[in-house]
Amino acid sequence: MIRITSPYRLFAIIAMALIFQSAYAVRYQSGDFVFDCNYIWGKLTATLLRYTGSSPDVIIPETVEYEGNIYTILYIGDEFSSPFINNTYVRTVQLPNNALSVSVESFSNCPQLESVILGRKLECIEAYSFYHCPLLREVKMYNRLSEIEEYAFAECPSLSSLTLGRGVSYLGRCVFDQTPLQSLTLLNPVPAICDGPLNSQSSWYTTCQVYVHLGSKQAYDASSEWPRFSHLDERAEEGDVTADGLVDIADVNLLINDMLGREHVDLTIGDLTQDGKIDISDINQLINIMLGKY
Numbered sequence: 428m429i430r431i432t433s434p435y436r437l438f439a440i441i442a443m444a445l446i447f448q449s450a451y452a453v454r455y456q457s458g459d460f461v462f463d464c465n466y467i468w469g470k471l472t473a474t475l476l477r478y479t480g481s482s483p484d485v486i487i488p489e490t491v492e493y494e495g496n497i498y499t500i501l502y503i504g505d506e507f508s509s510p511f512i513n514n515t516y517v518r519t520v521q522l523p524n525n526a527l528s529v530s531v532e533s534f535s536n537c538p539q540l541e542s543v544i545l546g547r548k549l550e551c552i553e554a555y556s557f558y559h560c561p562l563l564r565e566v567k568m569y570n571r572l573s574e575i576e577e578y579a580f581a582e583c584p585s586l587s588s589l590t591l592g593r594g595v596s597y598l599g600r601c602v603f604d605q606t607p608l609q610s611l612t613l614l615n616p617v618p619a620i621c622d623g624p625l626n627s628q629s630s631w632y633t634t635c636q637v638y639v640h641l642g643s644k645q646a647y648d649a650s651s652e653w654p655r656f657s658h659l660d661e662r663a664e665e666g667d668v669t670a671d672g673l674v675d676i677a678d679v680n681l682l683i684n685d686m687l688g689r690e691h692v693d694l695t696i697g698d699l700t701q702d703g704k705i706d707i708s709d710i711n712q713l714i715n716i717m718l719g720k721y
Contacts, residue, residue, distance in 0.1 A: 503522060519543075573596050
């Protein structure tokens with residue numbers, strides 16, 4: 428007698444078969460990097476699990492090749508891995524532009540880390556990502572970044588200035604705890620939601636100069652955390668040569684007119700490349716700012 432499998436059991440078998448055929452993950456080492464290479468529903472992605480090298484200057488690749496397939500690196504660490512934690516070698520690091528997140532403690536306690544360039548598509552810096560990096564002085568962020576979680580830049584005594592891009596809308600508790608930022612620039616005209624104090628040291632709120640987007644001071648003054656700062660002022664965003672609170676085609680036109688001698692732009696405002704003159708390189712720089720590439 429032929430036994431007929433119940434519809435539910437048959438459906439489960441088919442579903443499991445489809446999942447098995449549509450998803451897999453393999454661990455693979457390429458050079459000084461250890462990755463999880465994943466294939467899920469036709470997408471080839473990778474997670475950086477660990478850096479095993481000793482080079483002081485690290486550029487994390489955009490992709491990794493495994494068995495003839497190209498995997499795009501989307502995640503720096505995961506819930507079980509912090510790729511650079513306690514690394515005593517790394518001094519500078521550049522993230523891949525496609526990376527979406529930096530996991531918990533990914534760069535925590537890196538005593539030599541000085542400079543970080545985050546990827547252009549990065550959306551989230553998770554808790555304690557750059558905690559206790561005593562020499563960290565420079566962090567380059569882009570406008571896709573929206574969340575910086577608790578204690579992400581805590582105990583970074585060399586970090587004196589930081590610019591948060593237009594997309595930052597959430598800051599975790601004590602994100603800058605015991606980090607003596609002297610200047611904090613906020614490009615988002617909408618105040619970021621703060622999940623508690625940004626720094627446990629109340630004196631920091633009287634010494635840090637906060638600059639906000641032109642026309643947004645009133646919104647910041649009406650928010651919960653930002654009125655605590657003694658020095659909060661509006662300032663034009665880099666590239667806003669018309670000083671109208673926007674970086675747009677009007678700024679490009681003004682630079683072009685300056686080059687043609689039709690109008691005059693103050694060199695301190697229009698010289699975006701800081702090479703002592705206003706020329707096509709400044710227009711290129713301005714376009715890159717508009718496109719979120721700089």
